[in-house]
Amino acid sequence: MTRTVGSHGPTTSLAIRKAGLRLITEHGFEAMSLRQLAAEVGLQTASLYNHIKTKQHLLFELIHEHLTALLEQTDAALAQVAGESPTRRLERFVLHHLTYHMEKKREVFVANFELRGLSPENYKVIVALRRRYEARLIAILDEGVAAGMFDLLDTQVAAYAILAMLTGACTWYRPDGRLSTDDVVMLHTKMLLNGCLHLAGGNTPS
Amino acid sequence: MTRTVGSHGPTTSLAIRKAGLRLITEHGFEAMSLRQLAAEVGLQTASLYNHIKTKQHLLFELIHEHLTALLEQTDAALAQVAGESPTRRLERFVLHHLTYHMEKKREVFVANFELRGLSPENYKVIVALRRRYEARLIAILDEGVAAGMFDLLDTQVAAYAILAMLTGACTWYRPDGRLSTDDVVMLHTKMLLNGCLHLAGGNTPS
Amino acid sequence: MTRTVGSHGPTTSLAIRKAGLRLITEHGFEAMSLRQLAAEVGLQTASLYNHIKTKQHLLFELIHEHLTALLEQTDAALAQVAGESPTRRLERFVLHHLTYHMEKKREVFVANFELRGLSPENYKVIVALRRRYEARLIAILDEGVAAGMFDLLDTQVAAYAILAMLTGACTWYRPDGRLSTDDVVMLHTKMLLNGCLHLAGGNTPS
Amino acid sequence: MTRTVGSHGPTTSLAIRKAGLRLITEHGFEAMSLRQLAAEVGLQTASLYNHIKTKQHLLFELIHEHLTALLEQTDAALAQVAGESPTRRLERFVLHHLTYHMEKKREVFVANFELRGLSPENYKVIVALRRRYEARLIAILDEGVAAGMFDLLDTQVAAYAILAMLTGACTWYRPDGRLSTDDVVMLHTKMLLNGCLHLAGGNTPS
DNA sequence: TATGAATGAGAGTTCATTCAT
């Protein structure tokens, strides 16, 4: 009754998803062929269809799983600083976003830059999830502005700008690069916090 | 300056490039077919080859022309503030980057997110051009740090972060949206300048 | 005669054959997929192979069973009018053919229009059975001609023509249509008998 | 300026259609592969698409062209006997139907037995054409009944029966067979006319 | 008896590109 270790339980499905992420990251979704994917996993192309519904659905699943996990973990992280100051909460958000994104580079990349490959219906679902994530940040910024601590013309645009910067990090960050994750986090945290804060001197750009 | 009316020579080529930009933006380079492109311009597919060398070369041209123009205009813009303070120069850079990017949304998008479609040789050329552009910003940041005005752990990473934020703007910016270009420029300028400046109080993150 | 309830052994096999007939009728043999068939019966495709040898063999079985039954019943019907006049025997043949065919529309359709799907060996077997059936009709026509009652140039061709007409009926006949089976039988019997009879006046076509 | 004889004008398109008819007749529409078809014509599969829209559309075209021609020629034939007796007109119809069908066996076969391969929309169009053809025969039968010359319970059903018999002829008729076309025509004409006529003696089936 | 997974073959269709006209 014991299942042979390593044998075809969810193993193959996982391998497909993992290889899929890699290939999509490298060549783009449209440019990745199922032949390639199958070869990577050591299957015939036809066998893929025992594990995925269609190529399109695979893309959807990969992005959906990523966004769901991201949302969940973000909420958990923010729960730790519930009731604290907007600055503290923003700091926490940045920390979590960066660590998560630097760890799951591939998932992030796909979820951010391969939305074009989604069918219209799938696209809608994914965009809704993204909106929910953005809403977390916007809420923090709104609190900060309401408390007179943040100085932002428009919290939604500010949120987009912040996310663009943070997510951009996962594009160029290399684990074996010059900077540690801590460095990257510190650098971005400082830039963004300073950028949002209402500064006494009022050094608005000339 | 005179051009014989009806000699639609360059006209067709321009139309192809314009439609190409649009289709690549919408569907991605790999997903855009030359059939589509030809139809868009009112030609048969075969006729495209009177105006482009290959599909690959079209992509290269589009990106190359964009980057060349961007570099040229950036240098012109910075020349206007030669010798001024790093803050002023950074402000100028941000202003120019944003206005240019919000005006040429499609070119920017293609040049940023379709590099994967380039052949290795073409990729090298383009990346070199991008490096030169990034170098302009890094230089400004370096000056600022050297002058003790900017407080940045790593100017290269800071430059990437800044560019990610700025370029991100062209992704979500809609000319008919809630914010004017001026608003967008002001908002980003303020965030970034504050983010870079060496603040007296020393509000390092907790 | 007793069969353990729940031992759905033959039940499943029957369900498969029934669904097979339906699907082949609707989509054609080549166009029917075993996936479809399995789904129709509530099985996985692989499980079908516990009940059929191959797709090809299923087709063969369906047709073979039909033709065997048809032959058997036809002989029984004709036995009832053994020794009677060719006219009476022809009448009986027509009656039986039509009633049988209108009742087993699907079997008839498959046996008539899906022979192309048979493998060469299976094809031979089936065609031999059909020949035997046609022979029954030809024999009646021959008797009629010999007795001077039927006026037919060629009894084989006449048999084909008659069968074509009769079998055609099963194509358009709808149980819930305008005509009852009795109507259909009467109409065809009259047409065919008149068509075969040696008419006194000799109304040969001009 | 003169076009090379035999060169690629409509020649290739015609060859495709001709080979298509043959292959569909032999293997059935679904079973015919475009690879086969291309090979038959000496092309690469892809090249077919310079001449056909899709496989489905090819089928539609073949049937549509056939039915259109059939209708047209039938009307021409019937025009020759306009105003004559129903018997004469029926005779003419039978003659034309048989000669046309024995000459264009393949077209007839496809148009009669491959309707299942048509998409729902195409199916509708084709069925409408067939209805128009059947209407020609029904009209003749109606005239005959009205004039008291034909004895038919139901002209529509009679028409179906007649067409089934006539069309069936094209299934088994072989140009090199035992019977000449004339024989076949005479045999069927006699059977059908006798079958329809109102006979003095009133030999209704017992 | 039923199943999930695997397979090899092959389906229709689209692709970028070439070339004679």
Place this chain on the structure above:
DNA sequence: CATGAATGAACTCTCATTCAT
């Protein structure tokens, strides 16, 4: 400068069938 036709490669996906469990 534009075109229709041709090409070879590649695409996603489905097929009937097998086999260990």
